[in-house]
Amino acid sequence: SQELEQSPQSLIVQEGKNLTINCTSSKTLYGLYWYKQKYGEGLIFLMMLQKGGEEKSHEKITAKLDEKKQQSSLHITASQPSHAGIYLCGADASGTYKYIFGTGTRLKVLA
Amino acid sequence: EAGVAQSPRYKIIEKRQSVAFWCNPISGHATLYWYQQILGQGPKLLIQFQNNGVVDDSQLPKDRFSAERLKGVDSTLKIQPAKLEDSAVYLCASSSLPQDRGNEQFFGPGTRLTVL
Numbered sequence: 318s319q320e321l322e323q324s325p326q327s328l329i330v331q332e333g334k335n336l337t338i339n340c341t342s343s344k345t346l347y348g349l350y351w352y353k354q355k356y357g358e359g360l361i362f363l364m365m366l367q368k369g370g371e372e373k374s375h376e377k378i379t380a381k382l383d384e385k386k387q388q389s390s391l392h393i394t395a396s397q398p399s400h401a402g403i404y405l406c407g408a409d410a411s412g413t414y415k416y417i418f419g420t421g422t423r424l425k426v427l428a
Numbered sequence: 429e430a431g432v433a434q435s436p437r438y439k440i441i442e443k444r445q446s447v448a449f450w451c452n453p454i455s456g457h458a459t460l461y462w463y464q465q466i467l468g469q470g471p472k473l474l475i476q477f478q479n480n481g482v483v484d485d486s487q488l489p490k491d492r493f494s495a496e497r498l499k500g501v502d503s504t505l506k507i508q509p510a511k512l513e514d515s516a517v518y519l520c521a522s523s524s525l526p527q528d529r530g531n532e533q534f535f536g537p538g539t540r541l542t543v544l
Binding site: 360361365415420 | 432434461468469470471472473476484517519521532533534535536537538540
């Protein structure tokens with residue numbers, strides 16, 4: 318079965334610093350989604366990537382899908398305390414219509 | 429546009445008791461999902477409905493969990509009897525496209541269940 322591995326598991330950065338979160342799949346990704354979750358709340362959709370080499374940005378967050386479509390990165394520029402939360406990658410599992418999630422990266426931004 | 433609604437937001441029960449969660453998806457969304465998210469883990473799909481039919485329930489512990497989506501709109505998820513390991517956040521999500529790839533899901537706020 319396909320699995321999504323995220324790294325790092327947790328991250329603490331000083332406000333204003335840049336950071337990158339990675340999501341690696343054991344199989345080809347047909348649709349890769351990034352979500353943000355605040356503790357105890359539901360998931361908020363950030364971005365969706367489908368094509369190899371695709372890159373999307375929203376405010377200070379940029380997500381990329383590599384050419385081989387097995388890894389995605391989420392980059393935050395000039396982090397702010399509002400960026401704190403859990404970042405989850407999700408994907409359409411290869412060969413099925415099942416939706417799977419990574420284990421999440423917990424981000425803390427120190428003011 | 430109203431989002432996905434879930435209730436209750438929090439529930440504390442003792443093991444062997446029963447509990448039910450309710451979800452109202454975004455109007456017009458044909459696909460509805462229930463996920464279980466254990467602390468420190470990503471969400472795990474329990475069941476997926478397409479209108480009022482079950483598309484995937486391969487990870488639903490059917491000896492104790494049940495779900496229905498009558499009339500293809502609201503859905504309820506029931507646990508009977510609950511075990512300690514059922515303590516988790518139960519998330520409901522909906523999407524407009526039926527089983528297609530490239531399908532953004534909209535999530536509700538979740539129900540946090542604590543089993544004592």
